[in-house]
Amino acid sequence: MIIYPAMDLIAGRVVRLRQGRFDEVTFYDPAPADALRSFAEDGADWAHVVDLDGAKAGAPxxxxxxxxxxxxxxxxxxxxxxxxxxxxxxxxxxxxxxxxVVGSLAVRNPAATTALLERFGPEHITLSLDVRVEGEPMVATHGWQEDSGLTLWDVAARYPSARHLLLTDIGRDGMLDGPNHALLAEAVERLTHLEIQASGGVTSLEDLAQLTTAGAILGRAMWEGRLQLAEALHARR
Structure with missing residues (x-):
């Protein structure tokens, strides 16, 4: 499993949003370069970096x-x-x-997303789908404010050539309640062509031990010291 320490950025500062809300922002002290250096010192190979200003503006x-x-x-x-x-x-x-990472575009424009996969190669594109679990996992768009009317399975089926999928249960993101293990296990079983990254709710070594995904995003729990990155990396090597 690849552990991805996550770093969200607003105006060059490290932040976390609660449930994706820009009016519920927590700022953290490390400069971005220092944070990445710390991740590397702890033994990480990857980091997940989110340009929240870009997400809000619709362009990096x-x-x-x-x-x-x-x-x-x-x-x-x-x-x-x-x-x-x-x-x-x-x-x-x-x-x-x-x-x-390509998110909303993968829901709204399958042709354009397929063209990205063909042009840049599936190793360089990660599809990102945010879902609300209401019986079926329904994909949300536009900062989680709109329901696409499509299930996770509908959207994933559009991209047989894709390799990487970042899957977020909106209800678990930033809540420190643990991941949606049932959803993630079903996704691993059904979407066999995809290497899935679990996002949302990873809080403990026990959470990581239960995951069967190819990757996991560490966010709020890491930043608040509830889960040490070095311990997580050692546990999942």
């Missing part, structure tokens, strides 16, 4: 910072936030990102 907004971070960090970066076009993907990869 902290490009120069991301470029600087990618150039200085020994980690491979998976970068998210406002990616809507091939130009956005190309710019982020050129800046040094190893993978670029």
């Amino acid at each position: 907004a902290q490009h120069e910072l991301l470029k600087t971070l990618a150039a200085a960090s020994p980690l491979k970066l998976q970068v998210a936030g406002g990616v809507r076009s091939a130009e956005h993907v190309a710019a982020l990869l050129d800046a040094g990102a190893s993978r670029v």
Whole structure:
């Protein structure tokens, strides 16, 4: 399992949002470059970096910072936030990102997303789907405010050539209640062509031990000291 320590950025500062709400922001002290250096010292190989300004604007907004971070960090970066076009993907990869996350576009525009997978290769694209579990896992869009009317299975079936999927249960994100193990286990069983990254609710070593996904995102629990990154990495090597 790959452990991805997550770092969300607003105006160059490290933050966390509660339930994706921009009016519920917690700021953290480390400078982004220092945080990445700490991740590497703990033994991480990857980091998940989210440009929240870009996510809000619908286009990457902290490009120069991301470029600087990618150039200085020994980690491979998976970068998210406002990616809507091939130009956005190309710019982020050129800046040094190893993978670029595509979210809303994968729901709204299957043709454009398939073209990204073909042009840049499935190793460089991570699809990201945010779901509300109301019987079936329903995919949400537009900052979790709108229901797409599509299930997780509907959207994933569009992309047989994809390799990486970041799957977030909205109800668990930032809540420290543990992951949705049932959903994640079903996704691993049904979506066999995808390497799934569990996102939302990972709080303890016990949570990680139960996961059968290819990866896990560590966010709030890590930043608040409830789960030490070094311990998580050692437990899942």
